[in-house]
Amino acid sequence: MMLSELTPVPEAALPLAPFKAHLRLGSGFGEDSLQDEVLIGFLRAALAAIEGRTGKALIIRDFEMEIRHWRDRARMILPIAPVQAVTAVAMRGAGGDETVLDASLYHLEPDSQRPRLCPAGSLLPPIPTGGLARISLQAGMASDWGGLPADLGQAVMLLAAHYYEYRADTGLHGGCMPFGVTSLIERYRSLRLTLGGLA
Structure with missing residues (x-):
């Protein structure tokens, strides 16, 4: 079985301005948009990681x-x-x-x-x-960011901020996800039945 994404999440659906506010980045300067491409990359990476952990598509x-x-x-x-x-x-x-x-x-x-x-x-x-x-x-759960459950939206924001803060750190172990993020997404993770019970 192979599942492919045909249409990516539109850039307009990503919460760039709230993410900048979350990171407490300065505003009102001539270079406000200088990091936009990098920040959008972190938001996309966090969104993909949350979707991978939960098995849920967030944006339709x-x-x-x-x-x-x-x-x-x-x-x-x-x-x-x-x-x-x-x-x-x-x-x-x-x-x-x-x-x-x-x-x-x-x-x-x-x-x-x-x-x-x-x-x-x-x-x-x-x-x-x-x-x-x-x-x-x-x-997908919602057509735009505002339609997502608050805990999932916050989980993406926290994980994107984590990626931003530790962008130069190559010492993190595979699968590392901050505790605050895992606690927010826990109820969305699907339980899989195996021969030994729940997985």
Whole structure:
């Protein structure tokens, strides 16, 4: 399975001015925008890290998923949440020929943790041998920053500030995330069932 982001988060959706205020950067000078590109980079990196930890898309945008076999033809659990809409499902044969399925053959079962693509009947159509299914979808919690839950917005801001403050430090261990950030995002992390219980 491969999930690709088709449209990046628009720059206008990123909270650049609040982030500058959070960092207590000076304003009213001729060089106010000098660091904008760097700050936007830290915001994008923090947003990606929070989305990766939670499995949630924060800002609504387009994604595409390719899968070579259904794990369960009775329902396909989508790898990102919340999904706002499944915009297309196409089957691609081994030779590259592609057929877009009629939307009446499937439907989305929304869920904040595990949204599902389900068949209209009993089973999803078979994926051609040597081919794949391509699922186009829109996912995200809000269309703009102001629509996000306050704790997730604050988590992104704190993590971006952490990246900014320690931008020259190469001694941090992999996976390092400040405690304040992990506590803010904890309730959004999905629980995964394994043979040993919850993971």
